[in-house]
Amino acid sequence: MSDFENRVQDVFREVFDRDDLVIYNEMQAKDVDGWDSLTHITLIMTIEDTFKIKFTTREVMGFQNVGEMLDCLRGKLAD
């Protein structure tokens, strides 16, 4: 796992309050206890704050799994 992925994973662990959470590309909301529409927003906001970026509504609505979120985030950081 790259340094970038580790940083994202730390955000997940903080938001879902689980130190052993391991993220993977195919992971979806249903795979994580407590990932509902509220923690989802907290997750998005914490990622925005951690990486100092902004997602658009369309991007957020299009995420189907963690992999797509990571791809979008990578794209923003590369700009």
Next chain:
Amino acid sequence: MAFSDPRYLFLLGFVAVILAVLPQGRWRLLAVIIVGLGFYATLNPAYWYVLIVVTALAYAGGIALSRTKARRELLFVLIILSTLLPLLIFKYASTVCRWLPAGSETAAHWSTFANLILPVGISFYTFLAVGYLIDVFVGKVQAERNPLRFGVMMTFFPHLTAGPIERAPHLLPQLENLGVFDYARAVAGLRAILIGLFMKIVIADTLAPHVDAVYSDPRRFGAVDLTLATVYFSFQVYADFAGYSLIAIGSARLLGIELLTNFAQPYLSQNLPDYWRRWHISLSSWFRDYVFIPLQFRARRLRNVGLASALVFTFVLVGIWHGAGLRYAIFGLMHGILVAYSTLTFAKRDKFLRRIGVPAVPLSIGRALATFSIVTLTFVLFRASGVSDALWIYGAILGGKSAAVTLPLLVPALLIAVLVLGDVLVAKGFDLTRLPTGWRWTSYYNQLWHHLCHHFPGAQRFVACPAVHLFQILAP
């Protein structure tokens, strides 16, 4: 033709056989579209073409969105508005016309709109179409280019009249299974249909006359009758709608397709947000994904205020979706405020109750009862003839208005107990299919005969129908 019409079951069996015989591919897809349109036209002889219009708009809209790069937002808004337009006109035009001053020239000019009848199922297939277009726009699903596959998704008759509201990413990939017979899936489908018929015909249709008797003239009755009728109404609506959804789900299974779950033991919910995750799930999740999440995301920097406003706004829309009128808006507003309150405070209250050591089982029963009571009280707004009647009923129930009790208790309570017990067993993970064969087949047999006796009273002369006889003895 309604799902509870016995002719529907014959049609369903016939369609299942035809599909299995036709070669897989375009002929099978075409056959499903023809059956869907025919089925829809019998229900909706005046406005059957609305389905074709919405389907064509969504099909063309999806392809246009996938090809356009420039001014994509503008195109998206135009496509969504035109797809929603038939629903908005049919659902709200007559109400808007009634606001016009009676007898005026404007009112006369728009009088055609005042008498529009809502085409059956229009909001269900419109929501499917709009959800698909949004998914294409945000890149969640590829635009479907094959008109036959798209047509089947839109006109698939099991979900056409009352949902579940399907999603393109869920339904389109399953079309390879259309008409492919699988023994286990077909049996699960038939079982779902039978349970659905039981909920609809035995439970909902037995409770309905008691509810109607009280609600047709509520001011004649006292607090006990009003309370009973209101509770019966909650179970009537649940059994009716969840039963109908199960028949839809079972029918689709028989044709190889798995539709979305629509009800998950809603009256065992532990709080209101939980209730909305279990009641009419395909509708509430639609509003969650396409209205609430984008709104909340846009208001995310306002934290809890943004969250609460997004919830209230979404629920008012859910309310107005049920019908044009003040009471539906009030229903939505009440639920929005209560869901926001519960969402923001549940964790704290839960922690407190656990710290003072409230035992788990009574707590869970108490929460389910409290949630059920709140939901049931808000249903008064639906069933009463207007806001003023609803307010009067609240006053009479809470004020304990006295009058002779007229509603029966035994049979409705038995039916409700069967429904709740079934839900508790399912929620506890008990697999009803593991009951001994004898029990299951006695129950299937009883239900089937009850269904037949219900529609063809003559059938009782030929065969003993134990369930019906039991009911005739118990029923007042």
